Amino acid sequence: xxxxxxxxxxxxxxxxxxxxxxxxxxxxxxxxxxxxxxxxxxxxxxxxxxxxxxxxxxxxxxxxxxxxxxxxxxxxxxxxxxxxxxxxxxxxxxxxxxxxxxxxxxxxxxxxxxxxxxxxxxxxxxxxxxxxxxxxxxxxxxxxxxxxxxxxxxxxxxxxxxxxxxxxxxxxxxxxxxxxxxxxxxxxxxxxxxxxxxxxxxxxxxxxxxxxxxxxxxxxxxxxxxxxxxxxxxxxxxxxxxxxxxxxxxxxxxxxxxxxxxxxxxxxxxxxxxxxxx
Amino acid sequence: xxxxxxxxxxxxxxxxxxxxxxxxxxxxxxxxxxxxxxxxxxxxxxxxxxxxxxxxxxxxxxxxxxxxxxxxxxxxxxxxxxxxxxxxxxxxxxxxxxxxxxxxxxxxxxxxxxxxxxxxxxxxxxxxxxxxxxxxxxxxxxxxxxxxxxxxxxxxxxxxxxxxxxxxxxxxxxxxxxxxxxxxxxxxxxxxxxxxxxxxxxxxxxxxxxxxxxxxxxxxxxxxxxxxxxxxxxxxxxxxxxxxxxxxxxxxxxxxxxxxxxxxxxxxxxxxxxxxxxxxxxxxxxxxxxxxxxxxxxxxxxxxxxxxxxxxxxxxxxxxxx
Numbered sequence: 001x002x003x004x005x006x007x008x009x010x011x012x013x014x015x016x017x018x019x020x021x022x023x024x025x026x027x028x029x030x031x032x033x034x035x036x037x038x039x040x041x042x043x044x045x046x047x048x049x050x051x052x053x054x055x056x057x058x059x060x061x062x063x064x065x066x067x068x069x070x071x072x073x074x075x076x077x078x079x080x081x082x083x084x085x086x087x088x089x090x091x092x093x094x095x096x097x098x099x100x101x102x103x104x105x106x107x108x109x110x111x112x113x114x115x116x117x118x119x120x121x122x123x124x125x126x127x128x129x130x131x132x133x134x135x136x137x138x139x140x141x142x143x144x145x146x147x148x149x150x151x152x153x154x155x156x157x158x159x160x161x162x163x164x165x166x167x168x169x170x171x172x173x174x175x176x177x178x179x180x181x182x183x184x185x186x187x188x189x190x191x192x193x194x195x196x197x198x199x200x201x202x203x204x205x206x207x208x209x210x211x212x213x214x215x216x217x218x219x220x221x222x223x224x225x226x227x228x229x230x231x232x233x234x235x236x237x238x239x240x241x242x243x244x245x246x247x248x249x250x251x252x253x254x255x256x257x258x259x260x261x262x263x264x265x266x267x268x269x270x271x272x273x274x275x276x277x278x
Numbered sequence: 279x280x281x282x283x284x285x286x287x288x289x290x291x292x293x294x295x296x297x298x299x300x301x302x303x304x305x306x307x308x309x310x311x312x313x314x315x316x317x318x319x320x321x322x323x324x325x326x327x328x329x330x331x332x333x334x335x336x337x338x339x340x341x342x343x344x345x346x347x348x349x350x351x352x353x354x355x356x357x358x359x360x361x362x363x364x365x366x367x368x369x370x371x372x373x374x375x376x377x378x379x380x381x382x383x384x385x386x387x388x389x390x391x392x393x394x395x396x397x398x399x400x401x402x403x404x405x406x407x408x409x410x411x412x413x414x415x416x417x418x419x420x421x422x423x424x425x426x427x428x429x430x431x432x433x434x435x436x437x438x439x440x441x442x443x444x445x446x447x448x449x450x451x452x453x454x455x456x457x458x459x460x461x462x463x464x465x466x467x468x469x470x471x472x473x474x475x476x477x478x479x480x481x482x483x484x485x486x487x488x489x490x491x492x493x494x495x496x497x498x499x500x501x502x503x504x505x506x507x508x509x510x511x512x513x514x515x516x517x518x519x520x521x522x523x524x525x526x527x528x529x530x531x532x533x534x535x536x537x538x539x540x541x542x543x544x545x546x547x548x549x550x551x552x553x554x555x556x557x558x559x560x561x562x563x564x565x566x567x568x569x570x571x572x573x574x575x576x577x578x579x580x581x582x583x584x585x586x587x588x589x590x591x592x593x594x595x596x597x598x599x600x
Contacts, residue, residue, distance in 0.1 A: 010399055014406050017392065021413060021467065025419035028425045045435075101313035111320070114328055118527050118577060120553055120570040124563050125331035125340065128345070146322025155320065198579065209419040211530045216558060220338035227420045231534075234424065242428070249421035256415055264408045267415070267599055 032247040054243035058251060061219040062229040062236070067251060074225040075215075077142050078207040084146030085203040086196050092149045093158035094184045098170070114152045119212075127216060141217045142210075145203055146203070154199045157270070161195035162188060198270030201263045205256055226252040334437040339568035356568035367569075369544045370552040375459055377548065378525045381465040386517055389469040393476035394506075407477065411470035423464065423534035427451055430460045430535075451535060454545035461546065464531050472517040479513035480506070506555040515592045519584055526577050530552070549573060 027045060032054055034047040061067045095101070096108055130141040149155055165188065173183045189196070211227050218228060230248055233241075260267065314321070339356055341349035360367045382511065392410055396403050416422050429435045432449030440447055449454040491501045532540070532548040538545025540555070547555075549569070557566025 011402065012396055014395060014399060014402070017395075018406065018409055021410065023435075024422065024425050024429060024467070025416075028421070031428070088319040088323075091316045095313045095316035099313040099316065101310050104313075107317070110324065114324075116523055116577065116581065117328070117332075118523075118570065118573050120527070120566075121335055121574050122328055122331035123335075123570070124557060124567050125334035125424065126327060128334070129326070129331070130347070145323065145327055147319060148327060149320035150323045150327050156311075180316070181554060184316070205415055206418075209416075209530075211420055211533070212554075230420050230424070234534075245424065246421075246428075249424055253416055253419055253421045256419070257412075260412055260415055264411075268411055269410055 021058070026108065027250060028246055032250045034243055036243055051243070053253075054247035056240075057244035058247035060255070062224070062233045064173065065221050065224060065229065067229075067248070069222065070224055070226045070229045071251070071255075073139075073223060074208060077139055078204050078224060079119070080139065080143035081146045081207040082200045082203045084143060085149075086153055086200055088147050088149035089154040090158050090189060090192065090196060091184075091200060092155045093162055094188055097154070097159045097162035098188065099180065111152050111155055115156065121217070130217070136217055137219045137223065138217075139223070142207075142213055151203070154203070157199060158192060158195045161192055171270050194266065195270075197266050201259060201266055203272070204257060218232075243255060283308065325340040335567045335570060338564050339571050341564045342562075343564040343567075345563055349564065352564070356565050357572075359565065360568060360572070362564070366544060366547065366552065370540070370547045370549050373458060373545065373547060374526060374528075377462060377465075377528065378522060380459075381462045382518070382525050384462065384519045385466045385469050385521060386472055386514070388466055389472040389517070390476050390510075390514070392469060392473045393480055394502075396473075396477055397480045407474065411474055414468045414471040417468035418530060419462060420530060422536055423531045426460055426464045426531065427535045430463075452542055454543045457536065457542060457546045460535055461528065461531050461548075464535075465525070465528070475513060475517055477511050483509045511592045512594060515584070515588050517583060522580060522584065523577055526573065526580075 030046050033050045033052070033244050035049070038044075038047055047138040061070060092111075095113070096104065106213075114273070126141070126145075127136070130136055133140075135141055135144075169187050171184050173187050178186065209227070211231070214225050215226050215231075218224060221229075221232070224232070230245070230252055233245055233248060235261075338349060340351060340353055341353050342356075343349040396406055396410075399406065413422075430437075432452060434449065437447060437449055447453070447456065450460050486506050487509065488501055491505050496504060527550055528548055529550045532546055532551050533554075536542075536546040536551070538551075540551045550573075553566050553569045553573070556562045556569065571593040
């Protein structure tokens with residue numbers, strides 16, 4: 001084969017794959033901008049003219065709750081989850097990676113084993129607990145578990161990262177009289193920044209995308225997240241509301257897309273080094 | 279914790295104990311309690327939100343429980359009803375198995391192919407790696423599931439495209455034979471996550487191995503079979519286990535694409551969807567708990583089988599091999 005051709009073949013295949021992959025996203029964007037009469041009838045991907053009215057309809061929100069409120073609710077939950085996960089998972093990870101204590105082996109094994117535990121096994125008793133505590137239809141069941149390091153994925157991720165950090169700095173801090181807490185806070189935590197950022201981003205995106213937990217715990221429309229609102233929007237409207245529905249979909253995935261563009265280096269590297277799932 | 283470690287050196291009689299050993303003992307004693315402080319959030323979570331719920335859900339699986347009245351012990355009846363007297367249960371098992379068996383190998387195959395393609399791409403590799411990875415972040419969202427539903431509906435882009443080449447399959451979403459493949463294709467679309475792991479694995483294979491193989495006269499296919507596949511097999515195994523465990527638990531896309539009811543004709547009533555219906559819609563929490571425990575057992579068994587078979591096909595090279 002001609003070397004120039006040989007060089008172009010993989011590039012062409014990659015480009016074709018990219019277009020196929022991106023088609024659903026382009027379709028989403030295009031449909032959200034289509035005038036109502038073109039949404040179902042027209043087979044053209046792109047609208048004949050950009051119609052922003054779908055977005056004004058979508059911004060009204062669902063059941064009298066505005067989209068800004070819905071986004072604020074989702075942001076509150078995702079933000080709480082991020083703070084909780086970064087704090088509690090890094091604390092646990094530091095103990096597993098750096099401190100010696102009895103039961104370390106069994107506890108670590110248990111932590112890794114919970115990676116495989118389907119959440120459905122603990123779902124119903126957890127629901128009963130939060131129900132007894134009067135926390136159903138509040139954000140507590142969505143945020144509180146994150147402050148108790150229940151996402152073993154991230155504990156594991158940070159443990160792996162901390163184990164590869166050089167010990168010298170921590171040793172010299174100890175010789176200078178730093179206790180375990182000072183060492184953790186002033187030395188290990190700043191050095192673990194990449195792992196903490198990866199944890200924060202994945203927590204944000206997974207919480208933002210989450211549907212199951214929100215579906216089970218939230219009922220009042222004014223407490224809805226954008227995902228729950230989208231679902232009740234779908235239930236309430238017929239196919240004629242395709243445009244506004246997809247305008248709302250665009251609004252709901254926009255934060256993830258922005259996150260992706262800003263943090264893609266951390267996402268892809270975090271993924272590659274830890275084998276985390278997206 | 280003030281207890282002293284019971285390790286062998288510490289058991290030496292006090293009188294003969296040398297100074298450094300005493301120092302080590304003291305340090306160990308000092309280090310015990312901070313560890314438990316660091317671990318306390320995790321330990322509370324592990325006991326209150328994992329271990330205790332596991333025990334409770336095991337207990338509930340032997341009861342009739344609707345969340346309002348106290349649980350009523352019925353022995354194995356949930357399990358026997360499920361296994362012998364609930365065709366919808368078996369339908370959901372069948373759907374989930376079909377999905378796992380098709381979606382996981384397909385997704386991993388595409389991921390490996392894409393990783394091989396990107397490995398030798400040179401310029402633009404970082405761009406494509408990120409772009410191919412993006413669907414993995416979006417795929418779990420409700421918005422994308424809605425897009426999928428519209429694309430595969432009657433009159434959507436896919437039936438239009440297939441119609442243009444002469445295949446008139448109609449809408450996939452409303453077709454009991456095809457609806458499950460809409461979920462499969464949405465899963466395969468997210469191949470970027472395992473691809474990134476494959477790519478990292480491929481880049482760790484020493485170029486010396488390929489050089490040696492090509493000196494021995496191996497062509498590109500031979501190199502793939504004899505060098506790439508064995509060297510990459512631990513990564514393949516890792517991805518296989520993770521993807522399989524995850525696939526058993528698929529929920530959002532199935533819920534959205536089928537309108538939350540697992541239709542048409544229960545053809546997409548995935549295991550988790552049926553569990554949600556029995557537990558939270560029909561308030562049969564005992565029955566749903568029993569379903570969850572059988573899911574746990576199934577996942578544990580499949581994982582065990584994968585680990586057992588891995589001995590014959592996963593190749594772990596020595597320290598210098600990778």
